[in-house]
Amino acid sequence: MSTPPSPPGAAQADGTSIRIGALVPLTRPGWVEAGRHLLAGLELAVHEVNDAGGILGRPLELVVRDTAADPQRAAAAVDELAGLGVTAVAGEYHSVVARAAATRADALGLPFLCSSAVLDALTEQPTPWVARLSPPQSRGWQLYADFLLGAGHSRIAVATQPSVYWAAGTRILRDYLAPRGGTVIELDMPALNPAAVCDELADQRATALLLLVGHPEPAVPIVRSVRRDERLAGLMIGAPAGQPEFAEWAALLGDDGAGVPFLRYLPERLSPLGARVETALRERLAEAPSFVAFEGYDTIAVLADVLRSHGADRARLAESWPRVAVEGTRGQVRFSRTPGISVWQWVGTPIQVVDRDPGEPGRFRVLHAAHETS
Structure with a gap:
């Protein structure tokens, strides 16, 4: 046999x-x-x-x-x-x-x-x-804060939902930005709809809005509302957690989803x-x-x-x-x-701040990067 x-x-x-x-x-x-x-x-x-x-x-x-x-x-x-x-x-x-x-x-x-x-x-x-x-979140989000400061943003709003992860991100940003002249303005998303977010952004004179919220809800409606508000024409939208990395983001938002910097872990x-x-x-x-x-x-x-x-x-x-x-x-x-x-940590992970190119949303642009040798 x-x-x-x-x-x-x-x-x-x-x-x-x-x-x-x-x-x-x-x-x-x-x-x-x-x-x-x-x-x-x-x-x-x-x-x-x-x-x-x-x-x-x-x-x-x-x-x-x-x-x-x-x-x-x-x-x-x-x-x-x-x-x-x-x-x-x-x-x-x-x-x-x-x-x-x-x-x-x-x-x-x-x-x-x-x-x-x-x-x-x-x-x-x-x-x-x-x-x-x-x-670690602290390393990536501090790099993101460096990017914000380098781009001239000092009044930074964060739209956030209750979560240990989002709370940690807000704390990292505030602790890093405050000694460097930056201000973090918290917007409590369970209490605000997208239109109210736009009103707050205009009233607070924020120059950047970071989406510390779930995807697609409420991230996508917030982006659409901000993009259509003439008062916020110069506002930068950011998503450090990486929502724009995936095809679903581009499919749902089209051109509105371009120019939103996020963290990506590639060399x-x-x-x-x-x-x-x-x-x-x-x-x-x-x-x-x-x-x-x-x-x-x-x-x-x-x-x-x-x-x-x-x-x-x-x-x-x-x-x-x-x-x-x-x-x-x-x-x-x-x-x-x-x-x-x-925990045991790989310290050499490459980190980039990237966005989708507004002129070609299918292409990513590297805006800022750091890499520690392992």
């Missing part, structure tokens, strides 16, 4: 796969488009690992759970995944959700490599179990690996990949390298964070301890 040959390059499983849990927002109120890109990056990297023979002959298996931007749902998913025997958990886009997942992973002794959430305090206390690829030029992955992601997504897709790919690249070197034991994997040195799509990934950050 003969068995059919395995596909070329396929992992020769010994009967067991190495399971990685993946937390991704795939349904509303989660940011579904971000979740789709994150999952595309994770899946592409898993596919490539398995095509190359897997991890010492064992295939990687991605066990996906939809968080729907719900912290309690994410924590429950971490419990479930731990019970299913995953070696590690990866992913998540929403910071408040990632915080719940990180807290639960820490309590269970389950390694968690966070792909895309930026909230500085992912856990209340320092933990050896959690590492992160995306930059000035992709490496040869990054360029190859960009092509593969574009085919998988049928559109240009966002930085979130690259974050997903790099997450699996790091975990695969660690698994090859240290095996699938959870404790050994977590102990390996400070020894990671992996070439990702956006630079070499190394983790270290950073003051004020409770």
